[in-house]
Amino acid sequence: MEFSTKSLAFYIHESKDTIDIIGDILNDVGVYINDDSLKIDLKGGHVSDTKVEGLIEKDFKNIFSNRIYFYSETQLDSKQLLRLYDFAAAKGLLITIRSTNYMENRQAYDKPVAFISHDWKDKDKIARPLAEGLSKRLCSVWYDEYSLRVGDSLRESIEKGIREVEKCIVVLTKNYLNNHGWGKYEFDSIFTRERINKEKIIIPIWYGVKKEDIFKYSTSLPDTIALIWPSLKNKDEEQYKKEVEQLISKLHTALTGKSGVDY
Template structure:
């Protein structure tokens, strides 16, 4: 099941930039670190913002502190200088975009009603439109969505490949099972992986030198996926090669070497688009 953090990253209909910002008290002590996103819509000549707020760690209302830090976020946005050229229009930069007032607050802990009322009252005179998204939002989305693909990867390829691919697929309305987003504290690793392997329509194998050298979970996942193919008598494996050759794959698994694979060198957009088509979203 997807987490609130996953929805924070994939709930975007525009170009986004994000950064971590510490929320501090008056003495400069860090209270909580939030992820701030600026959503740039060049066609509408506008931008809006969103915040991901982890567990409060004793902070009463970090959401209010986030709103108080908007000036810092806008200053960071002014330093982006993102430039684009839309069809039949002059070149446009992120500096030209106007703030719509829309602010989305993704809070791992539900915001008490009295804090919501306080925030709405303070935001209204400023023209800010606040939307709270927390546990209820996550649960409603989970009920409506089911992961369509399982991403099997070596942990050393997480940052550079697996996470980027998971986000790219999610933004294309293709929910995926991805360990960082699909597991909660206290979950059984084995049970969660087995559930994902059995329930997802397809299984994406990110085949890298790290994966091929992994004799632990990566090997176990591949064997489980291959066993599922034998039992169900259908092809569920979607290979993505990154930094490996046909001989490397053949040495690892001759049967796997016969599968048509996507090449990570073709670019994230190309790989994600072709995977969505193969998954059948």
């Protein structure tokens, strides 16, 4: 009879309490093993208010492999790692702790899932947070600050990126719609791929634009369901960041077909 096993993985944001967070999870691992609500089709997740993300693989039965993966934004030293490994081993658990160095290396060598097309004026507010948020969810993207190297041909790199990814995230802002240089070149390349290959690869994100603006730029774009980047107007910084994280989680789901978990 065939059966599968359960493993656990957690993403932990940068924190001075990373060791304690991991220790608490190891102490309460039974909570995560036995919670049926966590048995979901999921490759990544995000929980901004608890600072911990839970990920559990698909089609689990009732057998736990005793293996737990931790992805931490905080770089732990060898003594801290040894302490945690010993603590887990005493409980009969096998753990793997991967730091930001691991994630950065993975980002550098993984084949990107999506290409982020944006105007440089929107880099700080939208494009970089998108790239970082997806990277933290272990979803590799083609983003100029990550993917371009000194000496690369910009045109060749962009074209290669657009050809090889599964989806293209297009950040539609007033800056982008008025960009008749590289922004327009990228969009035309993406649209050409859609038309030639007869596939839907564009995931639009709107910010500060209306349907009429989008229609003037491309008559077909308003028909594509878009995500709306939140505005800071009438809300505090904490609420804004929460809405950004929710959008990135929705985007992650659209890219990977996997849902997020909040608990």
